[in-house]
Amino acid sequence: MLSRASRLFRLRLPSAVLAVALALGLAVAPGSAAQAALPTCNSFVYKDGYNAYGSVSVRVPVWREPYEPGYTLDCDLRSGNYNNTAVRILQETLNHCYWNIIGAQLTADGDFGTKTRDALIKVQRHHGILADGGYGPQTRKTVYHHGLATNEGAGTCGRLW
Known part of the structure; x- marks a missing residue:
């Protein structure tokens, strides 16, 4: 005992x-599968989206294998990505779709620095999602992307379908 x-x-x-x-x-x-490392977005594609006025075609960052067809939307952008087309597209989206949220306009130079991170955090907080300052699947699904309106003709912002 x-x-x-x-x-x-x-x-x-x-x-x-x-x-x-x-x-x-x-x-x-x-880690879970969702936390697995994603490739860094390096390009963009036009995808179908919508807004209050109807269908739009929006520019979305993607990862594309160099010199190969196809792409994946499941990619990531974070501080430290430089000279990157996808970062420039994200910066243009933040400037056009969230100018009233982010304050000062970002320089769309393709460099993901502290200003881009801070602007993205403001947008993530605005939408009530995890505000980590990175662009990943949750942010991609939630934010409005800049693109072309198919029934208005001018540049506009829309969410992915």
């Missing part, structure tokens, strides 16, 4: 081991 002290020790030992392992960084929970 175990003493009371021995029973307490046995009950608390797993918790203590876990706490020490976490403190030392030894226990890491596996």
